[in-house]
Amino acid sequence: MNRFLLSPLLGLLALGASAQYADMRVGLLRNTSTRQVMVMGDGGPLTIWADGKQVGELASTDGMVLKATPGGIEARSLMLVINAGKSLVFRSPAGRGFRMRSVAPKTPEHAYPGSLELGLVNGSFRLVATVPLEEYVGGVVQAEAGKEQWMEYYKLQAVSCRTYALANKRRHAADGYEVCDGTHCQVFHGRNRVDSIRQAVALTRDLVVVDSDIQLIHATFHSNCGGETMNAEDVWSKSEPYLVSTLDTFCLHEPHAVWEKSVPRAKWLGYLRKLGVNTDDSEVVASVTSHVPECRELYLANIRPAVPLTQVRNDFHLRSAYFSIRPEGDMVVLRGRGFGHGVGLCQEGAMNMARKGYGYADILHHYFANVHLVKLQNLDFFRNDGM
Template identity: 65%
Template structure:
């Protein structure tokens, strides 16, 4: 049995904002989240058509727990009604967001292989005091070494091959843990070990290896905790959107066809 909830767009946006952002935030942050959620929903509305609906209510699309009950969110959705983001070709952007970037966002191609000119890496100091800015995880050294050998064929008897994977201290975000074959992709390590992010150092400590990490989420697009801090400091939702999404345009849904016709 599958239940499909048919919801007006603006009501859906309000519900997603409450589910994704929570309560007690600045109005400008909720406006930013409303525009992002609306744009994401419309640009991904064919994601589940083969299953009989448009978007799901989980992180695969956007978290949706039902109707919003927060006045500030309702105000933010109303004041940005029908507002979406488009790229230079007047196409709805892939308006991704994540909890905390750890101080540096990623390029789209670093996570999903396809590059987008508006999803470019940027330095973000606004999130560094956020609740998800840092994390730590310990795992038995023997389990980590066995994983490297099993999953990637690392020659664990070779100190030259193993050492970079036991003493990992990158100076910036990357794609791989090491620089020599066999390459160990950070994205897969994060998934396999249920880490908060791909942004971490690694060192040995007794019988364990310790992941010291920064941020929470995939790291592409809007850093939510950074955006929250920007809103608290007085930045407008438009300023914040342009900080995280490069060279996008905010337009009314009703004007999309007009602008597309002009561009042809």
């Protein structure tokens, strides 16, 4: 197919896809049993819809208190009294969005883009914000990456958060929305207020990360890999072609590069004995109390039976499963590298790469193997191509 024919076709595909991906339905305050909330327009009026019918308009200067009651939703403002049986929706005709906080229990007020839907589940509110995808991405990057990062790091976060959102649209299907606003999915406290984040989101607009089968990737990350990332299957027993071990020098001098923990020798040997290790064998004891790995290993000190280092990490609450062991009196000293599970993107390494001037695509390719950046409007096109 020549270029001339291809471009109008891509245009049509883009139209179809952008409608499909345009909004995210985000469940707010999922872990709070909210029975009373305060809602107001964010610099503009809100139209109010009770059980599907428009019943009024909340002026930009007015605020509304809503209560969940056994009979439905009671809403009251300076000017209005409204009762709804099942649902109440606030829309912002001027596109300014809304502000909301929970009154009981108390939560901080946030400004959200999009519209708000209140329903009732077991006597409490189910709060769902319908937010344009790009605004959702900006809010998540602000909440998760924080202020004062480098532009390329923000761009990296933007494509990762966008990819996660679209890959997880079914995660809360049973709850009546797509993603929640907490750490279970991606933290979202409403509209982003940081200019450089807004710019990073705009400059990566619609871009997502896919693997060689054009599937959205699980952009897994951790704090610091200690110099070498892990294969996914060595940590979670499921492999992904893009989550493969790679050497990383960018994180070696970052804040979480090394750690140390002392464990009483008797406790250490007692623990290994319980796992079937023969601690009466002096050679075995010498190995498990003095060992320096040259690179990441999967099992403790090459002894039998094999003791997975991820298990040791969990049982001793270690920062990572990448450490050396040396004896010191009646203690053994574990000296480790990195922080976290070690799979996928190493955050401190990625921040350092951004600081050193690497582009966000270079950073992405450094930590994820054989991935591609594509416009989400073109996903269906690439997937159907050649079928």
